[in-house]
Amino acid sequence: MAEDRVRAVQLLTPEGQRVSHPDYDITLSDSELRGLYRDMVVVRRIDTEATALQRQGELGLWAPCLGQEAAQVGSARAMAPNDFAFPTFREHGVTWCRGIAPLEILALFRGVTNGGWDPQVNKCGPYSIVIGAQVLHGVGYAMGIQFDGAEDVAVTYFGDGAMAQGDVNEAFVFAASFSAPVVFFCQNNQWAISQPRDRQSNVQIYERAAGFGFPGVQVDGNDILAVMAVTKVALERARTGNGPTLIEAYTYRMGAHTTSDDPTRYRLAGELETWRLRDPIERLKVYLARQGIADRSFFDQIEQEGEELAEHIRDGVRAMVPPRPESMFDDVYAEPHARIDEQRSEMLEYLSSFQDSVG
Amino acid sequence: MxxxxxxxxxxxxxxxxxxxxxxxxxxxxxxxxxxxxxxxxxxxxxxxxxxxxxxxxxxxxxxxxxxxxxxxxxxxxxxxxxxxxxxxxxxxxxxxxxxxxxxxxxxxxxxxxxxxxxxxxxxxxxxxxxxxxxxxxxxxxxxxxxxxxxxxxxxxxxxxxxxxxxxxxxxxxxxxxxxxxxxxxxxxxxxxxxVADPWRARVVHTGSDVTVACYGPMVRTCLEAAEASTDISLEVVDMQSISPLDLETLASSVERTSRLVVVHEASKSGGVGAEIAARISEKCFYSLEAPVIRVTGFDVPYPASRLEEYFLPDLDRVIEAAEQVMRY
Structure with a gap:
């Protein structure tokens, strides 16, 4: 890995030391800082609980966000309520901050729905599973904001792997062409399933923005203060009509790609240990404690809150039943459709023939 | 082996x-x-x-x-x-x-x-x-x-x-x-x-009443249906090549059984089953005793996984279709 070319903005070292940066800074109240800590702890607790539920067979799959909490929470908490997030399937920290109930997310991975929340309510799009597709959607939404003369911003999330997709590169072209109010938030978690970042690209991800004609900035993705500071600047830039920014949050996928993946086949354990020392939650905790912003009772209370949420999730997931079979015909079209109605009737008739034979 | x-x-x-x-x-x-x-x-x-x-x-x-x-x-x-x-x-x-x-x-x-x-x-x-x-x-x-x-x-x-x-x-x-x-x-x-022509269909289970054309994942399902079907004798044809379709092998089976059911997981409308049905209707018009029936996924986006058993053709739906063509 070309570590020598990493130019990540940092405001909080892995040891929890507050440092300054010539271009970026952030001032947060004590309660805001405690709030960020709470968000990250809770998101991690949701994540570990979901992984456990998958292992128990309650979920079909889970895509862990372990290790990426600062990147996700820091960027999402920088957004204004009317800004709009376009997440991938790993953005559990983002959806948490946008107010999507964790059970909505778990329903998706349990296989009882393919989405379902109203994006307009929380200003948060569906989880995108097709790599990079949502990045164009974010640009289009931003163009709409611009046409409306509004001051909102679209934030589209994607990973290092998505940087190869045509859709993502086309999104950059369109955003630059329209000077659209969009922030491209790339979490470089170093691995596109089994492919390391340096095999995907010869340059750092943030450097690629220059070729498209807008700024790129690399931030320590495990430093929530730096992530928030950098995102706020990019949001402000977009909001004031100055166009897109590419943010590369330099982080690490501590878990598997998904619960179906076995990372021991392609990466070394030592790498994981290196990144464990850069844990995003631990460094904020050290900072809060040292500054006297939070004490043991606060940390215990947050942990307790996480446990309660985990229990709520466990019970909620186990109580989720599959929807009615004929619901698969709902919402395929917004207007009446004769063939759909016909097939729904056929299915119901067929299913009732079993009830007759049993009864 | x-x-x-x-x-x-x-x-x-x-x-x-x-x-x-x-x-x-x-x-x-x-x-x-x-x-x-x-x-x-x-x-x-x-x-x-x-x-x-x-x-x-x-x-x-x-x-x-x-x-x-x-x-x-x-x-x-x-x-x-x-x-x-x-x-x-x-x-x-x-x-x-x-x-x-x-x-x-x-x-x-x-x-x-x-x-x-x-x-x-x-x-x-x-x-x-x-x-x-x-x-x-x-x-x-x-x-x-x-x-x-x-x-x-x-x-x-x-x-x-x-x-x-x-x-x-x-x-x-x-x-x-x-x-x-x-x-x-x-x-x-x-x-x-x-050794074997990959572009030819294969009769994988012989039978006399109904020909069941299928391919890929549905072949096992149809073989299980053929085993389970006691009243109706099913002949299962694995098309194997979806393009080109080996209509000759399929037609010669249908000419013997006079009935055809086509099975695939994909949605019905505009699917491969429609092509097979149209071709066999042309080729075997005078042999057919019943319309060609398709057992397929529905015309909906593939559902969330907890509903997929209702979307996917299974043994029961194949046998029910065979019963349906036998009623003509």
Whole structure:
């Protein structure tokens, strides 16, 4: 890995030391800082609980966000309520901050729905599973904001792997062409399933923005203060009509790609240990404690809150039943459709023939 | 003979193809060290090197578009698309380039590209991981479309697809990946075209009342239906080649049974079953005692996994369709 070319903005070292940066800074109240800590702890607790539920067979799959909490929470908490997030399937920290109930997310991975929340309510799009597709959607939404003369911003999330997709590169072209109010938030978690970042690209991800004609900035993705500071600047830039920014949050996928993946086949354990020392939650905790912003009772209370949420999730997931079979015909079209109605009737008739034979 | 899963059978077939022809190269996401998300290419990079088993950047259009250039340079690329629902970013390259290049150049260039796509449902997966998009490709002139039903067929047809000078979309029924079956690996030493014609349908279960045409993942389902069906005798025909369709083998079966049920996982409207039904109606009009009935997925986006059992044709729906055609 070309570590020598990493130019990540940092405001909080892995040891929890507050440092300054010539271009970026952030001032947060004590309660805001405690709030960020709470968000990250809770998101991690949701994540570990979901992984456990998958292992128990309650979920079909889970895509862990372990290790990426600062990147996700820091960027999402920088957004204004009317800004709009376009997440991938790993953005559990983002959806948490946008107010999507964790059970909505778990329903998706349990296989009882393919989405379902109203994006307009929380200003948060569906989880995108097709790599990079949502990045164009974010640009289009931003163009709409611009046409409306509004001051909102679209934030589209994607990973290092998505940087190869045509859709993502086309999104950059369109955003630059329209000077659209969009922030491209790339979490470089170093691995596109089994492919390391340096095999995907010869340059750092943030450097690629220059070729498209807008700024790129690399931030320590495990430093929530730096992530928030950098995102706020990019949001402000977009909001004031100055166009897109590419943010590369330099982080690490501590878990598997998904619960179906076995990372021991392609990466070394030592790498994981290196990144464990850069844990995003631990460094904020050290900072809060040292500054006297939070004490043991606060940390215990947050942990307790996480446990309660985990229990709520466990019970909620186990109580989720599959929807009615004929619901698969709902919402395929917004207007009446004769063939759909016909097939729904056929299915119901067929299913009732079993009830007759049993009864 | 050895007993292999379909995954291992395709792996063995790929190995034979690579040993036979040094121009055969494998290209796809995570197919190297990881061995592919289904482990179909497990161990091949270790044995053949990074220049013959290559991990691609995460871009399907890139994988397929560069394969066109590699084919022009004399290579025989075998591509892996990770899941059915991820092929669409590469669809333009497949339909407008891979399929048409040979014709465009008046035959002076061949496109011996094999595009392997794990397809179909039944594994409890999230969205985009359970689709059956074969009709899009069968509709495109210039492409051949193959799908194996068992490990032996997979071992042979993957090699035949690779040896074919036309582009082949090779659909692997992912829920049958772990089914085991006897595989005669010694067949690979023979002239493969003499062993079995991959473009011919196979009668995999003989019967007298109703012909059931199917392919890929539905072959096992239909065989189970044939075993379970006591009152009606089902003849199961594994089409294997979706393009071109072997209508002769199918018609000769229908002429004996006078009834046809077509089964596939893909949605009904505009599906491969519609093509088969129309063709057999033309060819066997005077033999048919009943209309051709299709048992398929519904015309809806593939549902969330907890509903997929209601979407996928199963043994009961196949038998019910057989009963239906018998009532005429």
């Amino acid at each position: 050895s007993e292999l899963t379909m995954v291992k059978a395709i792996n063995a077939g790929l190995r034979k193809a690579m040993e036979r022809d040094p121009k055969v190269i494998l290209f796809g996401q995570d197919i190297g060290r990881l061995g592919g998300v289904f482990r179909v290419t497990d161990g091949l990079q270790k044995d053949f090197g990074e220049h013959r088993v290559m991990d691609a950047p995460l871009a399907e259009s890139g994988i397929i578009g560069t394969a066109v250039g590699l084919a022009m340079r004399g290579y025989r690329p075998v591509l892996e698309i990770q899941f059915d629902g991820f092929v669409y970013p590469g669809f333009d390259q497949i339909v407008s380039q891979v399929a048409k290049f040979h014709r465009r150049m008046a035959g002076s260039i061949v496109m011996p590209i094999t595009i392997r796509i794990p397809y179909g449902g039944g594994i409890g997966a999230v969205e985009h991981h359970s689709e059956s998009p074969e009709a899009y490709f069968a509709h495109t002139a210039g492409l051949r479309v193959l799908t194996p039903a068992d490990p032996q067929a997979a071992f042979l047809t993957i090699q035949q697809a690779i040896a074919c000078n036309d582009p082949v979309i090779y659909f692997e029924p992912k829920r049958r990946y772990w089914d085991k079956g006897e595989v005669d690996e010694s067949l690979a030493a023979l002239d493969l075209s003499a």
